[in-house]
Amino acid sequence: MSVSYYTEDGLKRLQEELAQLRNVERPRISAQIAEARDKGDLSENAEYDAAKDAQGMLELRISKLETVIANARLVDESKMDNSKAMVLSKVKIKNKGNGQSMTYTLVAENEADLKSGKISVSSPIGKGLLGKKVGEVAVIEVPSGKMKFEIVSISR
Numbered sequence: 001m002s003v004s005y006y007t008e009d010g011l012k013r014l015q016e017e018l019a020q021l022r023n024v025e026r027p028r029i030s031a032q033i034a035e036a037r038d039k040g041d042l043s044e045n046a047e048y049d050a051a052k053d054a055q056g057m058l059e060l061r062i063s064k065l066e067t068v069i070a071n072a073r074l075v076d077e078s079k080m081d082n083s084k085a086m087v088l089s090k091v092k093i094k095n096k097g098n099g100q101s102m103t104y105t106l107v108a109e110n111e112a113d114l115k116s117g118k119i120s121v122s123s124p125i126g127k128g129l130l131g132k133k134v135g136e137v138a139v140i141e142v143p144s145g146k147m148k149f150e151i152v153s154i155s156r
Contacts, residue, residue: 003076005087014072018065021058025111029055035069068110082154083139087121090155093129096137096148106130125149 006014014075029051036048075088085091085106092103105120106129112120119126128140129151 003071003073004108004110004149006072006111007088008074008106010108011069011072011074014065014069014110018069020064021062021065025058026062029058082156083133083153085132085151088156089129091132092131092152092154093138093149094152101152104129 008123028126031086032047032051033055036045036051037043039047042048082089087106087108090105091102092101094101102117104117104125105119106126108119109120112118112123121127121130124140124142128138132138132151134151136151136152138151140147
C-alpha cells in the first residue's frame with residue numbers, strides 16, 4: 001500500500017467511517033449472526049449465510065480503511081510550493097482544443113468529487129497535471145485520443 005496524502009477533513013472523514021464500522025456495524029452484524037444461529041440448523045439457514053457474508057465484507061472494509069489510515073499523511077498547506085501542480089493544488093487549465101477553461105483541485109483518490117471540482121491525482125488528468133508549472137502544456141491520453149491543457153494558474 002502506498003502513502004496517500006490527505007487534507008485534515010479528508011482524513012477525519014475516513015477515521016469517522018472506520019469508527020462507525022467498528023462501533024455500530026460490527027456489533028449489529030454480530031447480533032444478526034447470533035439471532036440466525038439461534039434459529040437452529042445452520043446448514044440450511046440463509047439468514048446465517050447472509051449475515052456471515054455481510055460480516056466478511058465489513059471486516060474487509062475495516063481492514064482496508066485501517067491500512068489507508070495507517071499510510072495516510074496530512075498535507076500542511078502552509079508549506080506547499082505553488083510553483084508546480086501538486087496534491088491540493090488548485091489548478092486552472094485551458095483546453096487547447098476548444099479554448100475552454102476549468103479549475104480543478106488535485107486530491108487523494110478517496111477525496112475525489114468531480115461535482116465540487118476535486119479530481120484524483122491518480123486519474124489521467126490528475127497524473128498529467130502533477131509537477132507542471134504555469135505556462136506548461138500537459139498532454140493527456142484519454143480514450144478519444146490526446147488532449148492538451150495549458151496550465152493557466154496554480155493556487156491553494
